[in-house]
Amino acid sequence: MSSTLERQAVAVGELLVGEGPAVVIRGRVSLRGDHGPGDAYAVLRDAVSARGRPRGRVTLVEPSSAADLPAIAELADAVVVGASWTRDIPLVRAAAALGLPVVVERRASASLEEWLELAAYCAAEGDGQVILCEGSQLDLGLMRAARAASGRPVLADVSRDVGLAAAAIAAGADGLLVDDPIQGRGAADGQGHGAADGQGRGGADARGRGAAEGRARDGASGQGRGADARGRDGAPGQGQRAGESSRRASPKTVDLVGGGAREFAGPKDLAGATGGERGPAEPADVAGGEREPTGLRDIADVTDAGGGESAEGQAGGHVRKDTGRDTAGGDAGTTTAEDTAGRDAGVTTAGDVAAGDVTGRDAAGRATAGDVEVEAAGHAALREAEEAVTIVGALVRHESPATLPECREAIDRVDAALATLLERRAALAGIVQRLKPVGGFAGRDLDRERALVAKMASRAPSLGEARLAPIMNAVIEAGLHLAEERAKE
Numbered sequence: 001m002s003s004t005l006e007r008q009a010v011a012v013g014e015l016l017v018g019e020g021p022a023v024v025i026r027g028r029v030s031l032r033g034d035h036g037p038g039d040a041y042a043v044l045r046d047a048v049s050a051r052g053r054p055r056g057r058v059t060l061v062e063p064s065s066a067a068d069l070p071a072i073a074e075l076a077d078a079v080v081v082g083a084s085w086t087r088d089i090p091l092v093r094a095a096a097a098l099g100l101p102v103v104v105e106r107r108a109s110a111s112l113e114e115w116l117e118l119a120a121y122c123a124a125e126g127d128g129q130v131i132l133c134e135g136s137q138l139d140l141g142l143m144r145a146a147r148a149a150s151g152r153p154v155l156a157d158v159s160r161d162v163g164l165a166a167a168a169i170a171a172g173a174d175g176l177l178v179d180d181p182i183q184g185r186g187a188a189d190g191q192g193h194g195a196a197d198g199q200g201r202g203g204a205d206a207r208g209r210g211a212a213e214g215r216a217r218d219g220a221s222g223q224g225r226g227a228d229a230r231g232r233d234g235a236p237g238q239g240q241r242a243g244e245s246s247r248r249a250s251p252k253t254v255d256l257v258g259g260g261a262r263e264f265a266g267p268k269d270l271a272g273a274t275g276g277e278r279g280p281a282e283p284a285d286v287a288g289g290e291r292e293p294t295g296l297r298d299i300a301d302v303t304d305a306g307g308g309e310s311a312e313g314q315a316g317g318h319v320r321k322d323t324g325r326d327t328a329g330g331d332a333g334t335t336t337a338e339d340t341a342g343r344d345a346g347v348t349t350a351g352d353v354a355a356g357d358v359t360g361r362d363a364a365g366r367a368t369a370g371d372v373e374v375e376a377a378g379h380a381a382l383r384e385a386e387e388a389v390t391i392v393g394a395l396v397r398h399e400s401p402a403t404l405p406e407c408r409e410a411i412d413r414v415d416a417a418l419a420t421l422l423e424r425r426a427a428l429a430g431i432v433q434r435l436k437p438v439g440g441f442a443g444r445d446l447d448r449e450r451a452l453v454a455k456m457a458s459r460a461p462s463l464g465e466a467r468l469a470p471i472m473n474a475v476i477e478a479g480l481h482l483a484e485e486r487a488k489e
Ligand SMILES: O=C(O)C(=O)C[C@]1(C(=O)O)C=C[C@@H](O)C=C1
Pocket: 429, 432, 433, 436, 443, 444, 445, 446, 448, 449, 475, 476, 479, 480
């Protein structure tokens, strides 16, 4: 069993799988459908043009036989060793030798050892670029163990149950495989490309397997290692390096909480809301809304505005000077979560999803109601997967982006998670106001605020109480304002 602790990121087209953000991959094209022999080129060209090639969208293809391999070498970003034929060694071998990244699915009954042995075999037959894919039974424990034991990236195929997307990311999946909504529509059309096998994969595979094995025995050995007809041009050049992020403006010093000059212009300052001067917390003032209470000002006893490193500075300090990403060639931060966070519309994005991805839509508008339904379900699944990657990914994946855009994308993911939590917090704080004998600013409880800041500081030690206090002051006040506004409605 291959075992190395070093994580081996794999570039698939423009995506980097295994390092940086988790990715969402829209479907895999299976040639194990009912297309006739010899038309793999036609099927793949169709599939690729239907899917479009926006940045970050990649095409994984499962061959039916060795005859499909030249088309795959030319048109796919990775070849899939499908769960149903992992014992078809000649075909496995020929597929691995294409020179494309190999996605090795786990056969339903395969043990961890068998799966990893197959992956190691593929790595040895090819150029080592192997990704594990768990899906048939989606055993997240096993997936996690495989990732830890092999150092290889793992994908979780959640196309059968996208509700497991968040769990898969939490369990360490480097990417999620979901059905492609566009392919799904093709399949619903009965176009028979065999492309959307996410739902009926078992059946299609079972049908195709005997024939595939037979064909492979004849033809697989003819494929040499040199079959990398495609070349590796998917790797974008190096982006801006860590040095970029050091060209930041010096921290603003704004008196946010009345305790002397402070670092960081808070949201209030940015929003031009109240800023500046504040008096001591006085319930009357507070209730009247003329002046805002100082709340946590006394906790945030920061006097050395220039002395400490700002939160911004600390974030910059964490940027690694060098990562494997450049070497692996992936500007891969792009496929996933930044989409949800609203950046870079070139990729499979929440924007795509919201707007309805028209790639491949019949120009004459001939989609049937069934098509639309399938497509809508596919988009919803895609959105759910992207949310999991963004929100759960922000919590569980430690990223060390090397370039300014990547770093900003990573921040966008964290901000997306933060915004989600802030919204939830505001709702809870609103309930508390109704439950307290005296709610709103008038019922402010500074002991409670101090205590929660102290607790948070144990989770955010680099920020510490002094820096967290003004942040939480702003958060709490925003919640109280909202609660008071709602109470008036
Ligand atoms: O715990 C309370 O009593 C609340 O009203 C909630 C909350 C908060 O948002 O966390 C808001 C105001 C109080 O001063 C303390 C805490």
